[in-house]
Amino acid sequence: MSLFLREALREFWRGSLSKLGVIFLSIVIIVSFYTTTTMPLDYGTRFWSNPVFWVNNPKAAPPEWVNTFVSPKLLEHKVLSTSLPASVDAVEGSILKRYSVSYKLGVEQFPQFFNLEVSNLTYHEAPPTLILSILKPDGYSIDLYTFIVERPFENESIPFIRYTLEPKRVLLSGEVQVARALSNFISARYGELLSPSQIIDIGYEQIIFGERSALKSFTPLKGTYTLTLTLASRNPNDNIGSCRFILGGQVYGLMGTDLLGRDLFSGLLFGFPVALLIGFATSVITTALGAGLGIMSGYIGGRIDDLIQRFSDIVNNFPQLPLLIFLTFIFGGKLWVIVLVLVAFGWPGLTIIVRSMVLSVKGAPFVESALAVGASRLRIMGRHIFPQVAPFILSQLIFYTPSAILSEAALSFLGLGDPTIPTWGQILEYGFRNGAVYLGYWWWILPPGLLIIYSAITFVFIAMGLEPVVNPRLRRWR
Amino acid sequence: MGLGKTLAVRGLTLIAVLFCVLLLTVAVIGATGVSDRILNAMLNERLRGIRQVLSTQITDPDELNRAIEAIEDDLIHSYGLDQPWYVRMPSMLARIIILDLGNARTIQTFTGSRLVSDIILERLPNTILIMITVLIINFLVGLIIGVKSATRPGSLLDRFISIYSSISYAIPTWWLGLLMILVFSFYFRLFPFGGMFSAPPPTELIPRLLDLIWHAAMPIITLVIALSGSWIYITRSVVITTAQEDFVTVARAKGLSERLVMWRYIIRVAAPPILTNLMLGLAAYLGGAILTETVFSWPGMGLLYYHAIVSIDEALILALTYIFTLIYVISRFLLEVFYVILDPRVRYG
Numbered sequence: 001m002s003l004f005l006r007e008a009l010r011e012f013w014r015g016s017l018s019k020l021g022v023i024f025l026s027i028v029i030i031v032s033f034y035t036t037t038t039m040p041l042d043y044g045t046r047f048w049s050n051p052v053f054w055v056n057n058p059k060a061a062p063p064e065w066v067n068t069f070v071s072p073k074l075l076e077h078k079v080l081s082t083s084l085p086a087s088v089d090a091v092e093g094s095i096l097k098r099y100s101v102s103y104k105l106g107v108e109q110f111p112q113f114f115n116l117e118v119s120n121l122t123y124h125e126a127p128p129t130l131i132l133s134i135l136k137p138d139g140y141s142i143d144l145y146t147f148i149v150e151r152p153f154e155n156e157s158i159p160f161i162r163y164t165l166e167p168k169r170v171l172l173s174g175e176v177q178v179a180r181a182l183s184n185f186i187s188a189r190y191g192e193l194l195s196p197s198q199i200i201d202i203g204y205e206q207i208i209f210g211e212r213s214a215l216k217s218f219t220p221l222k223g224t225y226t227l228t229l230t231l232a233s234r235n236p237n238d239n240i241g242s243c244r245f246i247l248g249g250q251v252y253g254l255m256g257t258d259l260l261g262r263d264l265f266s267g268l269l270f271g272f273p274v275a276l277l278i279g280f281a282t283s284v285i286t287t288a289l290g291a292g293l294g295i296m297s298g299y300i301g302g303r304i305d306d307l308i309q310r311f312s313d314i315v316n317n318f319p320q321l322p323l324l325i326f327l328t329f330i331f332g333g334k335l336w337v338i339v340l341v342l343v344a345f346g347w348p349g350l351t352i353i354v355r356s357m358v359l360s361v362k363g364a365p366f367v368e369s370a371l372a373v374g375a376s377r378l379r380i381m382g383r384h385i386f387p388q389v390a391p392f393i394l395s396q397l398i399f400y401t402p403s404a405i406l407s408e409a410a411l412s413f414l415g416l417g418d419p420t421i422p423t424w425g426q427i428l429e430y431g432f433r434n435g436a437v438y439l440g441y442w443w444w445i446l447p448p449g450l451l452i453i454y455s456a457i458t459f460v461f462i463a464m465g466l467e468p469v470v471n472p473r474l475r476r477w478r
Numbered sequence: 479m480g481l482g483k484t485l486a487v488r489g490l491t492l493i494a495v496l497f498c499v500l501l502l503t504v505a506v507i508g509a510t511g512v513s514d515r516i517l518n519a520m521l522n523e524r525l526r527g528i529r530q531v532l533s534t535q536i537t538d539p540d541e542l543n544r545a546i547e548a549i550e551d552d553l554i555h556s557y558g559l560d561q562p563w564y565v566r567m568p569s570m571l572a573r574i575i576i577l578d579l580g581n582a583r584t585i586q587t588f589t590g591s592r593l594v595s596d597i598i599l600e601r602l603p604n605t606i607l608i609m610i611t612v613l614i615i616n617f618l619v620g621l622i623i624g625v626k627s628a629t630r631p632g633s634l635l636d637r638f639i640s641i642y643s644s645i646s647y648a649i650p651t652w653w654l655g656l657l658m659i660l661v662f663s664f665y666f667r668l669f670p671f672g673g674m675f676s677a678p679p680p681t682e683l684i685p686r687l688l689d690l691i692w693h694a695a696m697p698i699i700t701l702v703i704a705l706s707g708s709w710i711y712i713t714r715s716v717v718i719t720t721a722q723e724d725f726v727t728v729a730r731a732k733g734l735s736e737r738l739v740m741w742r743y744i745i746r747v748a749a750p751p752i753l754t755n756l757m758l759g760l761a762a763y764l765g766g767a768i769l770t771e772t773v774f775s776w777p778g779m780g781l782l783y784y785h786a787i788v789s790i791d792e793a794l795i796l797a798l799t800y801i802f803t804l805i806y807v808i809s810r811f812l813l814e815v816f817y818v819i820l821d822p823r824v825r826y827g
Contacts, residue, residue, distance in 0.1 A: 017640070313491060314491065314494050314495050314498050315498075317492065317495045318495060318498075318499060318761075318803075319499075319761050319764050319802055319803050319806040320761050320765060321761070321764060321768055321769075321802075322764065322765075322768070322783075322798065322799045322803060323499065323502075323799065323803075325768075325787070326503060326506075326795060326796070326799040327506065329787060329792075329795055330506055330507065330510055330512060330792075331510070402647070402648055406648070406650055409650055409653075410650060410652065410765070410769055413650075413652050413653075413769065413772075414768075414769070414772065414783070414784055414787055415784070415787050415788060416787060428656070432773070437656050437659045437660050437663075437664065437671075438659075438671055440660065440665070442660060445653075445656050445657070446657070446660075449650065449653035449656065452648075452650055452653065453645070453648045453650070453653075456647075456648035457645060457647075457648035460644040460647055460648050461644065464640070464644060
């Protein structure tokens with residue numbers, strides 16, 4: 001390592017901001033690395049923009065940890081799954097396999113919804129029947145929902161397997177059958193006659209997970225419930241691969257959900273590598289282009305210099321955001337379009353400064369001596385002039401990174417982001433468009449913005465730490 | 479270079495900027511077929527009007543159709559739709575300059591006009607109002623605090639300024655706006671959620687003015703917080719650099735008062751580079767205004783941008799890009815004039 005570099009590094013490391021910046025950057029890199037290795041690259045199209053994938057999540061739910069601060073406690077989201085039958089009985093020639101889980105309702109709240117998912121069901125003879133029932137803590141049991149598995153297709157061979165790619169989803173709140181079952185339950189339990197439409201008015205969850213306090217009002221019944229899915233079939237080999245009982249809560253996960261029930265934590269996580277990619281791709285291409293043109297313009301001079309200077313002077317004076325909006329609007333918000341457009345308007349500032357720096361070293365003795373021993377123009381630019389301006393270019397590269405991240409976020413916020421890749425800006429845009437600020441959904445607004453700031457400030461800190469290295473005049477003032 | 483010549487050179491560059499932006503937009507919309515769509519929409523609008531008028535005069539449907547077809551051919555020719563896009567570039571350019579871009583898709587003015595030019599002219603003053611207020615407040619804040627922190631480098635204020643400026647650089651203006659709404663409108667109910675006047679707006683002058691200020695306060699504060707940081711920091715750096723010049727040391731050695739040295743020897747000399755930075759930051763003001771207006775539903779041109787994007791209104795976006803460039807170029811030129819007044823080297827050079 002050369003003496004100069006060591007000196008520069010020491011000077012850089014002396015600043016507290018640069019230390020902070022380096023720590024922040026390593027966190028960003030570690031999280032990005034973790035995300036890219038654990039999440040699929042087509043996460044955006046396959047999961048994020050696919051509403052079906054999120055159907056079992058509560059909508060616009062705050063994160064779970066708010067329960068530390070609020071009282072009364074909010075109900076947590078629960079997904080209970082099982083793949084082994086709890087009991088197997090043979091009754092009058094049919095086999096009953098019971099898959100059950102127990103659910104403990106510990107707070108004075110009703111679950112928001114109750115969904116059932118069945119996947120990989122196998123049968124060998126007649127289509128089996130599935131019965132969903134619940135045993136309440138007070139000892140009463142309700143058969144909520146019954147359905148028969150689809151019959152075999154023509155020419156289908158045994159065994160018949162169902163629900164392999166997509167599980168069978170039953171959203172109980174949308175099923176009229178449940179209303180009839182609950183109506184029967186109420187007449188048996190309380191001796192009242194309520195029509196199915198009255199049941200719908202009260203709400204299924206209220207009756208299933210509640211205790212009657214007045215004619216039509218129910219209070220949550222705390223305790224342990226047993227949820228059972230019974231498979232009634234002819235063949236003992238018929239079975240269910242797995243079944244999941246989903247009890248919608250009011251709080252969800254680490255970061256809550258948005259209006260579609262999407263887990264914001266995963267979206268925010270995916271934003272890390274995307275932000276890093278946009279920032280680095282844009283700033284590297286921009287600085288390479290800007291510095292290259294600047295060195296050429298400064299060293300070669302003449303007509304090329306004139307041309308580059310006129311052009312960069314004009315492009316440098318373009319109002320950026322209106323043109324960014326215009327171009328991404330016309331060409332469509334794809335990630336590479338956004339990067340290219342950012343590059344197209346980012347380079348001239350650097351070209352102008354680098355040119356003036358090159359002019360000042362152009363006449364230096366070491367350049368003249370290189371010229372005297374017959375070095376080519378390319379070699380002089382690459383080996384003698386470039387190292388002189390390299391520290392400055394490096395600091396500009398880092399300084400330009402946050403502005404690329406911020407520009408992409410701004411475009412996303414205006415609805416021009418790449419719809420196939422979730423970014424922090426897009427999460428905010430979706431929140432803003434659906435009134436998250438007016439409804440006080442802070443968990444949807446604060447984290448993405450804070451992450452944008454975090455990733456931008458990381459590079460600002462490093463750039464500020466580099467400033468005294470590049471511009472020794474500022475060194476004395478610390 | 480004399481004063482007039484300097485201004486002329488700067489003016490020409492800015493006109494070149496405007497021209498290049500226009501050329502770029504026209505070429506882009508031409509090559510992508512957007513200009514065909516805009517012109518076709520205008521053509522159909524005109525034809526519909528003509529059909530209505532003619533149908534009262536010509537009763538025979540065949541004859542009516544023939545007449546309209548003849549007119550349509552004429553119109554296609556006059557709009558240049560029978561020529562490739564690069565041939566009609568000059569006419570398209572002229573159309574943009576006078577904002578003759580037909581009707582907006584869904585957006586209307588207060589009085590119900592759907593003409594792009596009417597819509598833009600209605601929104602223009604609202605944007606200018608915000609921008610000028612913010613520019614003035616920021617200029618003063620930056621100068622006062624920047625100079626103050628430069629006089630005591632390393633002080634508590636100075637360190638605070640470095641952190642504040644880096645945060646303010648990294649904070650997206652629009653997100654800050656969302657945060658302000660969440661805190662001051664949603665939780666504390668101190669300010670309105672957005673808009674320019676309450677509904678219904680007060681009719682008397684004083685209450686109306688107060689209502690306007692009440693609504694404008696949050697967008698303006700947001701923009702000041704977001705944009706003042708880097709501006710204070712630049713002022714500070716320029717002042718510090720100037721303070722190290724030899725003539726300042728000489729002035730101090732002469733025993734001049736610190737106040738005199740500061741204002742006459744440092745700030746007077748630092749003023750032109752500070753102004754240069756203000757000019758370079760102008761684009762950030764424009765961008766900030768577009769986004770902040772969107773967040774606060776301020777009925778200016780920035781919000782119009784957002785609505786145009788949502789309703790996929792190409793003509794409106796084209797017009798807005800042109801107008802924003804125009805505003806930018808004009809305000810840049812005004813700052814150039816100011817620069818020439820401030821910098822004696824240019825004036826007497």
